[in-house]
Amino acid sequence: MALTTLEEILQPESVDEVAELLLSHGESAMVMAGGTFIHGLVARGLVTDVTKLIDLSGLGLNQLQTDRKSLRIGSAVTFADLEGSETIRSSAVLAALVDAVSYPPQQIKNAATVGGCVASACPYLDLPIVLLALEASATAAGSTGKREIPLDELFVSLFQTSLNTDEFITGFTVPLPSAGTASSFEKIETTANDLSIVSVAVRVSTGWRKSRNSRIFVGGGIGEVPFRCRAAEVILDGSKLEDEALRKAAGAAVEEIEPFGDHRASAEYRKAMTGVLVERNLRQARARIQ
Amino acid sequence: MATISDTVGTRVRHHDAIDKVTGGRGYPVNVNLAGMLHGRMLRSPYAHARIVRMDIDEAKTLPGVRAILTPDDVPQVKYSPIYFMPTEGLACIQDMTLMGRTVRHVGQPVAAVAADTMEIAEQAAQLIDVEYEELPAVLTVEDAMADGAPAIHDYTSGNVAVDETFETGDPDAGFAAADHVFEQTYETQRINVCALEPHVCVADVDAYGNVTIHSSMQHLFGLREKLAFVLGLPVSKVKVVKPPYIGGGFGGKLDITPIEPLSALLSMETHRPVRMALSRAEEFVTSNKCPIRIRLKTGVKSDGTITVREASSLLDAGAYATHGSTVIMVHGLFGYCFTYKCPNRRWHGRSVHTNNVTSGGFRGYGGPQASFGVEQQIDEICEKLELDPVEFRIRNSHSEGEDHPFFDGTFTTYRFHECLRKGAERIGWSDRTAPGSDPGPVKTGIGLGCAVTWTSNCTAQPDLYEHSGAFIKLNPDGSADIASAAIDIGCGQNTIFCQIVAAELGIPVEMVRMSSADTSNVPFDAPMHASRGTNAVGATVKAAAADAREQLFRVAGTMLDASPDDLDAKDGRVFVKGAEIVSVSIAEVAARADSPLVTMTRQGPQPDATPYRGTIIGSAAMNPAVSPIPAGAMFVQVAVNTDTGEVRVLRAVYAHDIGRVINPAGAEGQVEGGLQQGIGYTLMEHTQFDPETGACLSGDFLDYKMPTAFEMPAEIECIFIESDDPNGPFGAKSLSECCLIAPPGAIANAIYNATGARVRDLPITPEKVLRALGRL
Amino acid sequence: MKQKVTITVNGEPTEIWAAPHETLLETLRNDMHLVGAKQGCDTGGCGCCTVLIDGQSRYSCMTYTVTLDGRDVTSVEGLADNGELDAVQQAFVDTGAVQCGYCTCGMIMAAKHLLSVNPKPTDREIRKGLSGNLCRCTGYHKIVEAVRVASGQQEAS
Structure with a gap:
């Protein structure tokens, strides 16, 4: 059903203007980038009182930039942009980004943005856990200026982020560790056009031939916010990423996660599949380390 | 088998394909009349409740609102919505009301609004204030049949709408004679029809009270009869306009929905055309396949001869009886009893009311639910007795020429055994390995499922419509128009009818068109359902074309100075048999029939030698004498990932005794599409409801999964075992439904062959596979 | 309140007044009578409404018309060239x-x-x-x- 309460779609041309609009309209305004998530919410009757949508497509936030230390992803970069970026495609560190955006159908890839995918704080979406595994931070702009928010401080609960009412995400910074680091993402879905039943993103690094600073995150409807498998990470760190370590880490992930069940899959299945996906992803990431 | 003329048996392109690839303007969803209003419904949030009070004052004041209907404003007559069951029919349970004061499922309409735009109508509907008195609801068949369960309708006992038994021979003696008795329960789920064009209609009531309606449906005359009945009008006051084609039917558009009568009533109220369309979410509470649980008990001798077949089926009809009351019978008599022969049979079927959404029709109509159990149980028997499943099926099934087990007549053509053997050969049946023998976590397996004896008219119920009618008109340019109430629901019926007429008249298929029609200008036709199009409608258009040809030859005879009996026609010309050089074009003959009797020339009026004048029209209105019996065997190869439980169908071979193939490309499309629905039904599709509230949990394509191109096997082989059935047009039998009846058992059996996991309830999700493997 | 945008539809620059909640699918079907894009679900789940926006496939049911000022839209009606099919x-x-x-x-x-x-x-x-x-x-x-x-x-x- 149409969002009949909508009075206007505002099309600001600067970041400051967006912040001003958010400040003046408060809860009655919502920012929109690709629009795919908002349409989904509207169609299900989950957005009813919004009178203004603020279109972020005219701010020039669709840039991808890299330097030696980090990748900068503008919040309006689409999945198709990410998938098509040679820089990202050739990077073992960033491989999980390409893994994740390869799943959705092309029409979604062409519209959906990285910023929208993260800011929606929807537990079924894939990029949040990838960016978490990559230790990314979000840049938030608001009426009082900009601030960096580590991604693990962003997700509060279902559809809730720690952004203030007048803030929105302008982009993400993904650190690029030195060689010896790789990432991977894989999910379980029913068809090639589905939300995740379980999804896992990992990043592993080897230094002095020992693994360190690993990251394992699980998403895809296992809880209101992404889950970090800390016990599994501990097992991995200090190991040589040998098969046995990967298996143990997967086992630990299964032990520590307490997913919920819904009509799409039971908690038991999600728990078991967490183990399968953690191990598969770790193998994949290990194979990608140059 | 040789082609007939140049049309029958050839891959003729669909006649509407160019229209459909450039925009497809013919769908009912595109009907847009001047001054048209838009209607929306308000639906009940409760599974069972009584409406105590309704307040429409606030909704009425919304600018743009033109009319609001509540239960007080609509006829409270009870009816059955099924198009193919006449309202006065014998086997028809009349328990539905257009908008009653009692709601029996979540999503039942309680009010309707017409407004200038869809948005205003929706807003107004949400402003209607309804006070409900909640009643106790029952959401499972067990709860509905339990002692002291609340009665959903007052006409039933224990909420059982239909309770029927069927018995032949001596089942008890059959069990006594058996060496082994097998007993298992198989369960199928509720799935949605998912025709991509939602239900949509535009009703327009004129100043005389005549109702004209456009609708996306499978039966012109059914809609006329039901709409007239609900509105209390004579049928002559209702005109249903035939759409050039609709966006899919699959049995989901075989009954009147609330939108047709509501839009007509809103049009009467506002004196403007009113359009109503269901949203996708509304579709999920409207057209779902009947869930059935079937308990099978089969006695077998050690050599593999079946001595007795016994079953009991329990169907969740949901809030209203409708299709549930007929699906249960078709399921029992044909889906279950008919497939494999055995003198001793006993079947007990019940269709039970619950406060779930109303169950409806869907391709196969009770057949897939039966075959899922029957085909699996056969494999379970074969494994225990160490028999080959192909040979077991051949041993226990009918052969060509045998008597029909229930009715008069014989299996005129019937090549089921050939289907099994050819299919087995193509899939590599003899290389089949034992369950779970593939090394590694991904295991492959082969499985077989069959669908036999399935076509319309088999039920022989006295009040089941089966007849068709058609007109064929020849034009002065040598082309022919077909007028018929038969609707092309997507299977290419229009093309097939054009091919049949072209072959009968001896004109190129491009010269035949399906013309427009409505209920006032064409004969009655039964619904486009039950795999009957090619066979029953095809026979009728062929008879009408034969009638036209007779007149064509009569006129041509005067032009060629030959007896009509000595004439034949091909390539657009009528010629003298044995002297093809003596010929005249069909265009000339048709033009002569249309031309004036006297031509004015300078020499004065010249009378024409041909005495016959008047457009050449052929007509037929008839009932097929017999519905010839098709049969099919589906073999699939699957890969099962035993780490995740995920199943992929890698390959499918489907062999079908189709009679003569009229259009091979169209026939392949039926097989390929049936397999897709079968994969969806078997592995993923499930319309789910909250077990506490009865609210739909899978109301869109994010939560309701059906296969995309990515889940389909790359290799689908169609083998058509052709026969020339004396009762079909050019020997054609039928196809559509078998294509969905065969896959569920085949896929389930293949999963077992791959892994040793036997899953007896649909859908076979990855989770159920892992549980069956003991890995969850 | 309707907003004005100019969109090139099948090669023709077109001035469109659209309500803010109006989707491209509604604009094409209801205002421009281009019915090739179909409504199948309204939630970006079926693809019947797919069109090209600046050459990229998009669900027109998930796209607000007023955000498309200056953009180029191709629907199926724009493919055939003088009656010759693409x-x-x-x-x-x-x-x-x-x-x-x-x-x-x-x-x-x-x-x-x-x-x-x-x-x-x-x-x-x-x-x-x-x-x-x-x-x-x-x-x-x-x-x-x-x-x-x-x-x-x-x-x-």
Whole structure:
């Protein structure tokens, strides 16, 4: 059903203007980038009182930039942009980004943005856990200026982020560790056009031939916010990423996660599949380390 | 088998394909009349409740609102919505009301609004204030049949709408004679029809009270009869306009929905055309396949001869009886009893009311639910007795020429055994390995499922419509128009009818068109359902074309100075048999029939030698004498990932005794599409409801999964075992439904062959596979 | 309150006044009477409404019209040139990929995007590229074949 309460779609041309609009309209305004998530919410009757949508497509936030230390992803970069970026495609560190955006159908890839995918704080979406595994931070702009928010401080609960009412995400910074680091993402879905039943993103690094600073995150409807498998990470760190370590880490992930069940899959299945996906992803990431 | 003329048996392109690839303007969803209003419904949030009070004052004041209907404003007559069951029919349970004061499922309409735009109508509907008195609801068949369960309708006992038994021979003696008795329960789920064009209609009531309606449906005359009945009008006051084609039917558009009568009533109220369309979410509470649980008990001798077949089926009809009351019978008599022969049979079927959404029709109509159990149980028997499943099926099934087990007549053509053997050969049946023998976590397996004896008219119920009618008109340019109430629901019926007429008249298929029609200008036709199009409608258009040809030859005879009996026609010309050089074009003959009797020339009026004048029209209105019996065997190869439980169908071979193939490309499309629905039904599709509230949990394509191109096997082989059935047009039998009846058992059996996991309830999700493997 | 935008639709710059909640699908179907894009679900789940925006396949039911000022929209009506079918359209006709046809226009537009970025896709790439479009009739078999034919990798049977 149409969002009949909508009075206007505002099309600001600067970041400051967006912040001003958010400040003046408060809860009655919502920012929109690709629009795919908002349409989904509207169609299900989950957005009813919004009178203004603020279109972020005219701010020039669709840039991808890299330097030696980090990748900068503008919040309006689409999945198709990410998938098509040679820089990202050739990077073992960033491989999980390409893994994740390869799943959705092309029409979604062409519209959906990285910023929208993260800011929606929807537990079924894939990029949040990838960016978490990559230790990314979000840049938030608001009426009082900009601030960096580590991604693990962003997700509060279902559809809730720690952004203030007048803030929105302008982009993400993904650190690029030195060689010896790789990432991977894989999910379980029913068809090639589905939300995740379980999804896992990992990043592993080897230094002095020992693994360190690993990251394992699980998403895809296992809880209101992404889950970090800390016990599994501990097992991995200090190991040589040998098969046995990967298996143990997967086992630990299964032990520590307490997913919920819904009509799409039971908690038991999600728990078991967490183990399968953690191990598969770790193998994949290990194979990608140059 | 040789082609007939140049049309029958050839891959003729669909006649509407160019229209459909450039925009497809013919769908009912595109009907847009001047001054048209838009209607929306308000639906009940409760599974069972009584409406105590309704307040429409606030909704009425919304600018743009033109009319609001509540239960007080609509006829409270009870009816059955099924198009193919006449309202006065014998086997028809009349328990539905257009908008009653009692709601029996979540999503039942309680009010309707017409407004200038869809948005205003929706807003107004949400402003209607309804006070409900909640009643106790029952959401499972067990709860509905339990002692002291609340009665959903007052006409039933224990909420059982239909309770029927069927018995032949001596089942008890059959069990006594058996060496082994097998007993298992198989369960199928509720799935949605998912025709991509939602239900949509535009009703327009004129100043005389005549109702004209456009609708996306499978039966012109059914809609006329039901709409007239609900509105209390004579049928002559209702005109249903035939759409050039609709966006899919699959049995989901075989009954009147609330939108047709509501839009007509809103049009009467506002004196403007009113359009109503269901949203996708509304579709999920409207057209779902009947869930059935079937308990099978089969006695077998050690050599593999079946001595007795016994079953009991329990169907969740949901809030209203409708299709549930007929699906249960078709399921029992044909889906279950008919497939494999055995003198001793006993079947007990019940269709039970619950406060779930109303169950409806869907391709196969009770057949897939039966075959899922029957085909699996056969494999379970074969494994225990160490028999080959192909040979077991051949041993226990009918052969060509045998008597029909229930009715008069014989299996005129019937090549089921050939289907099994050819299919087995193509899939590599003899290389089949034992369950779970593939090394590694991904295991492959082969499985077989069959669908036999399935076509319309088999039920022989006295009040089941089966007849068709058609007109064929020849034009002065040598082309022919077909007028018929038969609707092309997507299977290419229009093309097939054009091919049949072209072959009968001896004109190129491009010269035949399906013309427009409505209920006032064409004969009655039964619904486009039950795999009957090619066979029953095809026979009728062929008879009408034969009638036209007779007149064509009569006129041509005067032009060629030959007896009509000595004439034949091909390539657009009528010629003298044995002297093809003596010929005249069909265009000339048709033009002569249309031309004036006297031509004015300078020499004065010249009378024409041909005495016959008047457009050449052929007509037929008839009932097929017999519905010839098709049969099919589906073999699939699957890969099962035993780490995740995920199943992929890698390959499918489907062999079908189709009679003569009229259009091979169209026939392949039926097989390929049936397999897709079968994969969806078997592995993923499930319309789910909250077990506490009865609210739909899978109301869109994010939560309701059906296969995309990515889940389909790359290799689908169609083998058509052709026969020339004396009762079909050019020997054609039928196809559509078998294509969905065969896959569920085949896929389930293949999963077992791959892994040793036997899953007896649909859908076979990855989770159920892992549980069956003991890995969850 | 309606907002004005100028959108190039099938090559013609068009001035459109649209309500803010109006989707491109509604604009095309209701205002411009271009009914090739179909409504199938309204939630970006079926693909029947697929059109190209600046050459990229998009769900028109998920796109607000007023955000498209200055953009270029191609619907299926914009493919045929003077009555001559586009290669993808022709391949759908020739292979028998059209049954009920309700998904067809969206499917063709998805295929157009795919072939524009990947002129010789493998079967797997075709199936993946069409995974945003549902069909209930065909089993996709002849649709995949049509895309192979349109890309010159196979003759129509």
